[in-house]
Amino acid sequence: MSQAKESSRKRRGAGRVTLADVARTAEVSAISVSRFFNQPEQVSPPLRARIEAAVQALGYVPNLVAGGLASARGRIVGMVIPNISGPIFAQTIQAFSDTLSRHGYQLLLASSYFSEAQEESAVRAFLGWSPAALVVTSHFHSPATEKMLAEADVPVVEIWDYCPERAPLQVGFLHHQVGVQACRYLLEKGHRRIAFVQNSAAGDLSALERRDGYIETLREAGLEPWVFVPSADCAPFEAGRQAMEALIRRTPRPQAIIFANDNLAAGALLAGQRAGLRLPHDLAIMGFGDYPFAEMLLPSLTTLRPPSREIGELAALRVLQHLGSVGLEGEVQRLNLLQCELIARESA
Amino acid sequence: MSQAKESSRKRRGAGRVTLADVARTAEVSAISVSRFFNQPEQVSPPLRARIEAAVQALGYVPNLVAGGLASARGRIVGMVIPNISGPIFAQTIQAFSDTLSRHGYQLLLASSYFSEAQEESAVRAFLGWSPAALVVTSHFHSPATEKMLAEADVPVVEIWDYCPERAPLQVGFLHHQVGVQACRYLLEKGHRRIAFVQNSAAGDLSALERRDGYIETLREAGLEPWVFVPSADCAPFEAGRQAMEALIRRTPRPQAIIFANDNLAAGALLAGQRAGLRLPHDLAIMGFGDYPFAEMLLPSLTTLRPPSREIGELAALRVLQHLGSVGLEGEVQRLNLLQCELIARESA
DNA sequence: TTGTAAGCGTTATCAC
DNA sequence: GTGATAACGCTTACAA
Numbered sequence: 001m002s003q004a005k006e007s008s009r010k011r012r013g014a015g016r017v018t019l020a021d022v023a024r025t026a027e028v029s030a031i032s033v034s035r036f037f038n039q040p041e042q043v044s045p046p047l048r049a050r051i052e053a054a055v056q057a058l059g060y061v062p063n064l065v066a067g068g069l070a071s072a073r074g075r076i077v078g079m080v081i082p083n084i085s086g087p088i089f090a091q092t093i094q095a096f097s098d099t100l101s102r103h104g105y106q107l108l109l110a111s112s113y114f115s116e117a118q119e120e121s122a123v124r125a126f127l128g129w130s131p132a133a134l135v136v137t138s139h140f141h142s143p144a145t146e147k148m149l150a151e152a153d154v155p156v157v158e159i160w161d162y163c164p165e166r167a168p169l170q171v172g173f174l175h176h177q178v179g180v181q182a183c184r185y186l187l188e189k190g191h192r193r194i195a196f197v198q199n200s201a202a203g204d205l206s207a208l209e210r211r212d213g214y215i216e217t218l219r220e221a222g223l224e225p226w227v228f229v230p231s232a233d234c235a236p237f238e239a240g241r242q243a244m245e246a247l248i249r250r251t252p253r254p255q256a257i258i259f260a261n262d263n264l265a266a267g268a269l270l271a272g273q274r275a276g277l278r279l280p281h282d283l284a285i286m287g288f289g290d291y292p293f294a295e296m297l298l299p300s301l302t303t304l305r306p307p308s309r310e311i312g313e314l315a316a317l318r319v320l321q322h323l324g325s326v327g328l329e330g331e332v333q334r335l336n337l338l339q340c341e342l343i344a345r346e347s348a
Numbered sequence: 349m350s351q352a353k354e355s356s357r358k359r360r361g362a363g364r365v366t367l368a369d370v371a372r373t374a375e376v377s378a379i380s381v382s383r384f385f386n387q388p389e390q391v392s393p394p395l396r397a398r399i400e401a402a403v404q405a406l407g408y409v410p411n412l413v414a415g416g417l418a419s420a421r422g423r424i425v426g427m428v429i430p431n432i433s434g435p436i437f438a439q440t441i442q443a444f445s446d447t448l449s450r451h452g453y454q455l456l457l458a459s460s461y462f463s464e465a466q467e468e469s470a471v472r473a474f475l476g477w478s479p480a481a482l483v484v485t486s487h488f489h490s491p492a493t494e495k496m497l498a499e500a501d502v503p504v505v506e507i508w509d510y511c512p513e514r515a516p517l518q519v520g521f522l523h524h525q526v527g528v529q530a531c532r533y534l535l536e537k538g539h540r541r542i543a544f545v546q547n548s549a550a551g552d553l554s555a556l557e558r559r560d561g562y563i564e565t566l567r568e569a570g571l572e573p574w575v576f577v578p579s580a581d582c583a584p585f586e587a588g589r590q591a592m593e594a595l596i597r598r599t600p601r602p603q604a605i606i607f608a609n610d611n612l613a614a615g616a617l618l619a620g621q622r623a624g625l626r627l628p629h630d631l632a633i634m635g636f637g638d639y640p641f642a643e644m645l646l647p648s649l650t651t652l653r654p655p656s657r658e659i660g661e662l663a664a665l666r667v668l669q670h671l672g673s674v675g676l677e678g679e680v681q682r683l684n685l686l687q688c689e690l691i692a693r694e695s696a
Numbered sequence: 697t698t699g700t701a702a703g704c705g706t707t708a709t710c711a712c
Numbered sequence: 713g714t715g716a717t718a719a720c721g722c723t724t725a726c727a728a
Contacts, residue, residue, distance in 0.1 A: 016420075016501075018705055029715045034707060044713060059499070064476035065422060066705035068413045069720050072364075076456075076477075084445065085438035087640075094433040094459065101458055106473055108424075109457045110449055111442065125454055128412035129424075151407070153364075266644050292435075293641030296614050366721055377699050382723060392697060414721035417704050 078126030095312030114203025179213020240267025284348035299346030426474030443660030462551025527561020588615025610635035632696035647694030
């Protein structure tokens with residue numbers, strides 16, 4: 001309490017209880033208090049008790065900013081994700097954040113909306129906090145971002161996509177393979193006229209890889225790909241409706257449609273029903289993402305479930321291993337390939 | 349480049365380009381470079397150009413940790429939210445983060461899962477980063493959290509709930525009023541036996557306020573409240589199913605049910621259909637949240653839409669005004685009451 | 697408008 | 713096991 005008066009005359013950080021205050025109260029040196037927090041086992045029980053008491057009495061909260069500056073490694077991890085409120089990434093963020101915070105690390109979050117420019121500015125800002133690690137989504141970055149990531153002395157994890165030839169840690173799955181999976185599933189069901197509807201969000205490049213998997217698989221089966229591109233940047237639900245209405249007007253009509261994600265598929269589902277189609281009898285529909293509503297639709301939506309939660313958990317684990325916060329033998333595993341699961345429901 | 353060698357012998361922060369490096373290259377003083385970033389208008393064009401060039405040439409990224417320590421106010425804002433992946437809060441987070449980052453502030457995020465202990469540890473960790481502001485959800489905190497928030501010299505915003513008698517900035521709505529709104533709507537539709545199903549997540553205290561609004565309104569109408577409590581902490585979708593199956597077995601059966609949120613309502617909707625009920629003819633159903641799937645259900649779900657995005661935006665705006673980053677005349681508005689919107693669809 | 701000097705609160709280094 | 717001292721990279725206060 002008496003410290004308050006003393007420090008209140010200072011220009012900045014007025015009134016804040018510092019390590020020095022604790023040290024004075026506990027009658028030990030500042031460095032011992034520092035050790036009490038960072039390597040408690042190196043402090044003898046008697047000192048530990050005195051420090052503990054002083055910390056309690058003063059309500060001391062360590063200043064992580066100062067610690068970060070002194071040690072050049074803040075207990076903070078930056079993550080840039082296309083969007084926070086989408087159901088897929090939200091689970092990844094949640095799992096990542098929870099795993100980190102269990103080990104005393106905090107999450108610095110920003111969204112890029114699939115824009116390389118926004119990603120770049122987020123990465124730049126994050127680097128200023130000298131983060132313990134940095135997580136970015138997919139492997140599409142601006143040259144400046146690439147440069148910063150390469151030169152910064154910070155472990156980088158790329159999630160969502162899996163791209164073994166790249167330098168950063170990879171935790172993700174093969175989007176190309178997802179397109180193959182979906183297409184094969186429909187081929188096995190006997191469909192021949194299979195269309196693919198792209199995402200309306202222009203920057204979603206991973207979705208294009210799924211499309212390419214579809215194209216390749218169809219060609220291998222001796223069939224002609226049929227890609228529909230919705231109006232750029234219209235709302236996904238709306239884009240799905242638009243695509244559905246356009247495609248069922250064609251003659252012959254497709255037997256099955258793969259949508260770039262579940263939002264598009266849901267819009268299409270409702271549009272199809274409104275048009276009097278009996279699904280999946282008249283037309284099979286597949287999505288991607290296994291959004292929470294997928295099982296609530298009628299017919300329920302056949303889709304591919306990305307390992308969202310697993311990606312978040314595993315990315316956090318690898319980061320923590322890299323930082324030595326979680327024990328391991330040998331090197332941190334750089335390549336982490338996960339799988340999407342095909343969820344067969346009623347719509348296809 | 350020659351700096352690299354010089355600094356590489358240093359213990360920490362090896363190789364990092366610093367303000368001093370830029371100053372040396374631009375042949376100005378360090379403080380001018382600092383001003384270049386923080387008050388560019390105070391630096392003359394010629395100097396500005398030289399500094400600009402040096403920054404580019406060296407690829408300088410300001411060290412925000414050092415800046416934060418020196419100025420005792422980091423450009424970082426902490427937010428504690430019950431959960432990140434729920435559709436409601438996700439929109440709040442997204443809007444909050446976007447508005448902040450547009451003004452150069454970063455978001456430090458943690459989830460509490462409605463646990464006061466987890467909230468407390470998150471707040472403690474955040475305070476260590478000397479954040480520019482702190483955002484917490486609702487007004488239910490542990491005493492220790494209250495103490496930290498009160499003593500920390502940081503603007504605090506409480507979102508989601510609206511509680512004018514509390515000291516922190518309030519941005520939210522009246523949950524009690526939501527219960528009233530839902531109940532009145534059903535009463536006006538002519539229903540008399542109206543039940544309420546609580547949330548299965550035990551810590552969701554705001555949901556209990558909505559329940560109390562329902563109880564009060566029903567009593568005022570001379571009717572008896574009928575509250576169903578699902579098994580603690582079972583998955584919400586499942587809890588809705590459970591509640592529905594139990595309630596439709598009663599004689600007489602309720603004419604309408606209000607659910608604590610849309611997840612519960614969706615589970616109930618499917619259970620009702622499976623049981624052969626024609627909704628809403630046999631039974632009216634209302635949810636809360638207007639989750640994305642609400643309009644995709646059959647029948648589509650009548651629900652109340654909380655101002656999720658608006659809360660995030662407004663909270664960010666008030667924070668920025670408080671920090672002087674956004675201009676305003678007079679004081680920052682402390683009380684910000686928003687409204688839920690009743691979305692009348694097919695289910696009630 | 698520009699510069700100098702003195703911290704901000706912690707941890708690394710090295711000595712005891 | 714414990715402590716004195718010097719950074720860490722920046723901004724505030726004050727001076728020119």
